[in-house]
Amino acid sequence: MNQTNLFKSESELNNSTMGERSSPLNILSFSFLLMIMLMTLFGNTLVILAFKKNSKIRTVTNYFVVSLSVADILVAITSMPIWAAYPLFGARLKESILKIWTFMDILCGVASITNLTAISIERYVCIAYPFDYQITVTSRKAILILIIIWLFSVLMSSLKIVLWEVPPPKYELTVVISCFFIPLLIMCIFYTCIFRTVRFQIRQISLATNVNMKRFRLASELRAAKTIAVVIGAFVVCWGPFFILNTVYGFCNGCVPAVTIVVAKWMHYTNSVLNPILYACMHKEFRKAFFVTLLGRKRVFRRRGMEKSSSNGTELVQF
Secondary structure (H helix, E strand, O other): OOHHHHHHHHHHHHHOOOOOOOOHHHHHHHHHHHHHHHHHHHHHHHHHHHHHHOHHHOOHHHHHHHHHHHHHHHHHHHHHHHHHHHHHHOOOOOHHHHHHHHHHHHHHHHHHHHHHHHHHHHHHHHHHOOOOHHHHOOHHHHHHHHHHHHHHHHHHHHHHHHOOOOOOOHHHHHHHHHHHHHHHHHHHHHHHHHHHHHHHHHHHHHHHOOOOOHHHHHHHHHHHHHHHHHHHHHHHHHHHHHHHHHHHHHHOOOOOOHHHHHHHHHHHHHHHHHHHHHHHHOOHHHHHHHHHHHHOHHHHHHHHHHHHHHOOOOOOOOO
């Protein structure tokens, strides 16, 4: 995450290929990031409000989701505004301000990725060991893990400041390995284990009943596979280009077009928009809490009553 190099590269872009500050590409960059920033603030604030108002979702699992939302909100209020305004207004940051921005940008990014990794591990423990989960994953342990996550994030961002004058690619390689490839490997391992566990449990249920459950098993396995594919795919698509380009830039700073770096930055910021959708909207109680927060409790219950009356007592089983 060599933010200094990224700013230098975008400076070259502004002076050459992008032309004037009011060029269509500059305006597009600013508009797109402004939209991402507002969507990030809206979605992640909604997650925190829902967690606060609804006691049913104040579980250990959702501690990590809320921590992820806090990291994404910090990205939106500390990192995105400067990056959005830079190409349009041609801001020239003092080194001290640039260091602060770099520190916060890395801090929030690492915290977001590490929280995603912790969620994958926590989900595996919950699904694979349901009877031991309450003893294994307590509120105190979860808070301790969250403290470790944020301390690690502070460490990685502080390391950049300490190594500010050290030429690449030492820091770049350290961050790419510890903050992308290792978390990606952990997520792939645990989500694969989750899929296998869910698949085994579905088969056991199928064998324990006399009813033909092939269709149910197929639908459930398909849903589990799609969910895991979406989660890992979103992480790779959003963060992969950014880390790969930083690695390449560390070895050859003239090999990466500045426009490509800008797009990679867009993509990793987009992950802050997707996180509330992937990790909260898929949760039934979170969805209910969202509707209550946005529409009010009376409207939601009135709407449910109308839906129940129109269904004539029939229930729809969703897979």
